[in-house]
Amino acid sequence: MSVLVEFSMTPLDKGESVSTYVARSLEIISNSGLPYKLGPMGTCIEGEWDEVMAVIKQCYEKMNSDCNRISISIKADVRSGKTGRLEGKIQSVEAKLGRTVNH
Amino acid sequence: MSVLVEFSMTPLDKGESVSTYVARSLEIISNSGLPYKLGPMGTCIEGEWDEVMAVIKQCYEKMNSDCNRISISIKADVRSGKTGRLEGKIQSVEAKLGRTVNH
Amino acid sequence: MSVLVEFSMTPLDKGESVSTYVARSLEIISNSGLPYKLGPMGTCIEGEWDEVMAVIKQCYEKMNSDCNRISISIKADVRSGKTGRLEGKIQSVEAKLGRTVNH
C-alpha cells in the first residue's frame, strides 16, 4: 500500500510572504522520518494513511497556534501493491518517454 | 473554530461512471451527523479537525476495501472564531453583491 | 461535451476577509451567461473548455489588477456525451442512494 500525498498549507492573514510558515511545516515533515520531497507548489509525503495524516495534523496545529485563517490543499494518490512512488512515478513516465525529463 | 473541508474521492480503476462509489461515501458522511453539503465537484463538511478527518478516513477505508487506485482531493479553509460557514460564506458574498446568486 | 469546473481564487495579501474579492469574481461569472453554482469552497461553472477558461481568465485579470499575490485552485471534470451536470451529478448520487441529500 502506498498513500502518496501532496499538500500545501498557507496562512491567509500574514501577508504575501509565507516562507517562514512553510519552513516550520517542513521542519515537522523532515522530523517525521517519512520520505518526502519539497516542490514549488507543495510537499509530497509517502506512507500509510495514518502516518501521513498525523504529519499533516502536526503542521496544522502548529500553524493554527498563531494564524487566524489557513488554506490547505491535500491531494492523495493511493495505490495497492506499490511502494517507493515518490521516485517511481517519475521514473515510470521517463520509461514511457524513453528519456529523462526535468524533475 | 471552523474547519470547513471540501473533498472528493474517486476510484481510477472502475471506469468512467463512479456515482456508486460517491454514494457510499455520502452515506458515511450523512451518518456522521456533521453538517455537510453535496456539490457537483465534491462534498463540503464542517467541524473540528479530528471530526472531519475521521469522516474522510472512513470514506477512504470503505473505498480502499475494493478499489486498487484512488484519487483524493481535500481543500480546507480553517478560520478561528467562526462557525456556520457552510451557509455563512455564501451569504457573505451575497451581502457584498447586494443580491442573491445561484447556489 | 461537458467541461465542469470548480474554481476558487484568493488574494494572499489582503488579510483574512476576502469576500469582497470573491464577490467581484462572482459578478464576472454571473455576467458570462454560463450556468454556475456558488458553493462554500468555490464556484462551479459548466461549458466548453474555451468558455470556462475565458471566464476564469477575466476573474484573474480583475484580481491581478490590484492584488500582488493570488492563489488559484481549478478542478475540472470533463465528460463526453453529457451536459447539465451541475445538477445531474448530484441527482445521479441521489438516485443511487434512493433519497435526497443536503445540497
Place this chain on the structure above:
Amino acid sequence: MSVLVEFSMTPLDKGESVSTYVARSLEIISNSGLPYKLGPMGTCIEGEWDEVMAVIKQCYEKMNSDCNRISISIKADVRSGKTGRLEGKIQSVEAKLGRTVNH
C-alpha cells in the same frame, strides 16, 4: 509577473495505469519551451497566464481525443515582481531553515 502552475490530468476510463497518458502530456510541456518540473503528483510550469494556459489546453485536447472522462487539477500561485520561482520558492524555504532539504 510569475504565474506558477502545477497541474495533473488523468483519464478515468483507462484503468489504474495512466503513465502512458501522463507521458504524452509531458511531451507537449517539454516541447513548449516553458520551464517545467515533473513531480510525483503533477507538473509545475512557469510563464505568463496565456502561455501556461495554452500548454494545458494542448494537453487537454490531446487527452480528450481518445479519453471519455478526464479529471484535471490546476493550482496556480501568481506573484507580481517575481520570476524564477520553480527553483526560487524551494530556495526561499531552505534559506529560512538554514539548510537544504529533499527536493
